[in-house]
Amino acid sequence: MNLLGITRSQLILIDNESFLNEFVTQFYSKDSYSQVYSKLNKHVIKKFGKHFSEFTYDDYQVIQNEKKSSADIKNYANTLFKFLFSKEVLIDDEFKGIFPLEKVKEHFVKRTQNKDRFKLSRPINKYPILEFEDLLKLESFYEVHTDSIEKLKMKLCWYILNEYDFNNKDILSIKSDNFDSGQLLIGDEIIELPNIFEELFEQLSKRKNDGFTNLNGNLKDLAREVGITKNLTPQLIKNTKAVNTLTCPNCQEKYSSDLYNWCAIEEKLVCKDCGDLLRKVFSYQQLSNSPIEKVNNFEVFETLEKEYDKRKKELTKKGVDFQRLYEVMQEIGRMGEKYVFKLEYQKLINTPFANKIDKSIADNPKNGYDILSYDLEGNKIYIEVKATSTDKDEFYISQHELDTAEQLLKSGKQHYVYFVKNILSENPILTIIDNILNDDRFTKVGHNWKMVTED
Numbered sequence: 001m002n003l004l005g006i007t008r009s010q011l012i013l014i015d016n017e018s019f020l021n022e023f024v025t026q027f028y029s030k031d032s033y034s035q036v037y038s039k040l041n042k043h044v045i046k047k048f049g050k051h052f053s054e055f056t057y058d059d060y061q062v063i064q065n066e067k068k069s070s071a072d073i074k075n076y077a078n079t080l081f082k083f084l085f086s087k088e089v090l091i092d093d094e095f096k097g098i099f100p101l102e103k104v105k106e107h108f109v110k111r112t113q114n115k116d117r118f119k120l121s122r123p124i125n126k127y128p129i130l131e132f133e134d135l136l137k138l139e140s141f142y143e144v145h146t147d148s149i150e151k152l153k154m155k156l157c158w159y160i161l162n163e164y165d166f167n168n169k170d171i172l173s174i175k176s177d178n179f180d181s182g183q184l185l186i187g188d189e190i191i192e193l194p195n196i197f198e199e200l201f202e203q204l205s206k207r208k209n210d211g212f213t214n215l216n217g218n219l220k221d222l223a224r225e226v227g228i229t230k231n232l233t234p235q236l237i238k239n240t241k242a243v244n245t246l247t248c249p250n251c252q253e254k255y256s257s258d259l260y261n262w263c264a265i266e267e268k269l270v271c272k273d274c275g276d277l278l279r280k281v282f283s284y285q286q287l288s289n290s291p292i293e294k295v296n297n298f299e300v301f302e303t304l305e306k307e308y309d310k311r312k313k314e315l316t317k318k319g320v321d322f323q324r325l326y327e328v329m330q331e332i333g334r335m336g337e338k339y340v341f342k343l344e345y346q347k348l349i350n351t352p353f354a355n356k357i358d359k360s361i362a363d364n365p366k367n368g369y370d371i372l373s374y375d376l377e378g379n380k381i382y383i384e385v386k387a388t389s390t391d392k393d394e395f396y397i398s399q400h401e402l403d404t405a406e407q408l409l410k411s412g413k414q415h416y417v418y419f420v421k422n423i424l425s426e427n428p429i430l431t432i433i434d435n436i437l438n439d440d441r442f443t444k445v446g447h448n449w450k451m452v453t454e455d
Contacts, residue, residue: 002026004108008088012053016045019052023080027111036076043073044080055084057092065411083108129240130230137226138162145196152200154222156193157215161237164191168234174212176205250274263352275356308338312424336387336420337362337370339428343418344373344383353378368404375414382408384436387420391429393453395419397436405436 001022003011011019024037045052048059063069063077084090086104130138142155160171170187178185179201184193204210212218215234223232230236244257248271255261255271263275311331341359348354353374362370362385371383384405386395397417408415417433433439441453 003083003087004112006087011087011089012051016052020045023083027079027083027108035072039073040076040080043069044077052084053089055081055090057090057094060095127239127243128236129243130228130232130236134226134228134230135240135244137228138222141222141226147199149200149203150221151225152197153212153218154225156197156200157212157218158222158237159194159197160186161234162241165238168215171234172212172215176201176210248274260352263356308335308342311335332387332389332423333385334362335423336385336418339387339420339423340371340383340385340418340430343430344371348374348376351376351378365400368401369408369415379414382413382415384415384417385420386417387423389422389424391421393421393431393441402436409435409437 001014001018003022003026014022020037020041024033024040028036044063047063048055060077060081064074066074081090081095082099082104085095085099086101086108138158142158146152146155157171160166164186166186166189174184174186179193179197182193182195182198183190184197219232219234219237222228223230241256245254246257246262246269247254249268250270251274253271253273261272262269263272264270312335337359341357344357345354348357351374353376356374358372359370361367361372368384369382370385373381373383375381382404384397384401386397388395405415405417415436417436419431419433421429421431433442436442
């Protein structure tokens with residue numbers, strides 16, 4: 001069966017298994033067949049549970065937007081959908097914008113001629129490292145308090161090898177005289193040591209032989225202590241450290257893969273230091289020219305707390321006239337945003353996500369929402385804030401804001417409208433609307449929609 005020469009009407013009569021077998025055989029190398037077939041079968045064919053001729057653009061988007069899917073899966077699926085489009089099996093107009101038909105057809109002709117070029121990369125030789133369970137055992141041992149000098153020596157050997165790049169000779173040269181006021185001289189470098197090692201050097205100073213004359217012996221004892229069967233050597237620890245070290249794509253500094261060292265900015269992984277410095281200034285896909293400034297939402301929280309009370313008093317005293325109506329409406333909106341920011345910050349204050357709340361979204365109306373926040377699991381929440389100075393169950397919302405809500409909800413994201421009534425009172429009333437497009441409490445009235453409750 002020649003897939004390039006087959007017609008659409010002939011193609012759609014083939015069952016999924018036969019089609020997938022021919023597709024992978026004709027467009028991938030023999031070395032790649034097993035892996036490509038397995039992943040396409042599991043993550044595309046079986047995932048949707050229907051005949052390939054029934055695939056749609058929405059199915060394509062599901063795979064490409066699936067965070068858990070690997071790059072390989074997305075690439076294989078992209079090629080599969082591209083081929084189905086070239087045979088006019090996929091007829092959704094959206095594909096025309098991403099797959100130029102003539103170029104796609106040329107692509108598959110060349111692919112059959114040169115398919116041996118499309119090989120999966122072969123696995124590289126791997127260094128021996130500690131298995132994940134063994135690494136956890138060592139980290140747990142390090143965290144447990146002990147007064148035993150021998151166990152403290154084991155801990156120090158592990159700490160230095162895991163945190164620094166000193167050679168064995170430098171470690172063996174450590175004496176109690178090298179330690180002073182929490183600092184340890186190793187070779188030509190001084191490092192800070194955790195307080196747990198003060199007792200160790202105090203006890204070592206009382207011994208005749210106060211050094212680390214047998215590094216391998218200490219590591220052997222450590223392996224036996226925590227139940228590791230592998231031969232625990234300095235090189236094994238260094239190899240493990242290397243594969244568990246990541247490079248920040250922003251500052252290019254290296255940190256361990258421990259979660260507390262990292263955060264996500266716009267779905268990109270950066271180190272925590274860069275995460276604290278990078279302010280999210282994106283308007284959809286366009287980067288703002290605003291200067292990067294340090295984000296510290298605790299300071300923002302304290303400032304907003306003062307501003308909120310101050311502006312509330314000022315607005316209450318001034319009252320409202322028609323000339324100032326627009327200005328006051330704008331100020332009430334900003335107060336609503338500050339109020340919601342406070343609530344979100346308080347909700348997340350004991351999590352790593354408190355400093356990631358982004359209230360600058362509201363500065364650009366093109367965004368269609370006001371605040372980017374997070375739930376307690378770290379999933380993004382897109383918040384549109386509506387605030388009024390009355391207790392009426394009504395507010396205005398633009399068509400663009402509704403379109404943004406629809407776009408986010410359809411893509412599976414969390415979008416909420418935080419409706420704050422009596423914003424100038426001591427006890428504002430908050431209503432959270434989890435689907436503004438389908439809430440029985442509100443009805444759209446007019447064009448620039450005013451939302452009211454039905455009595």
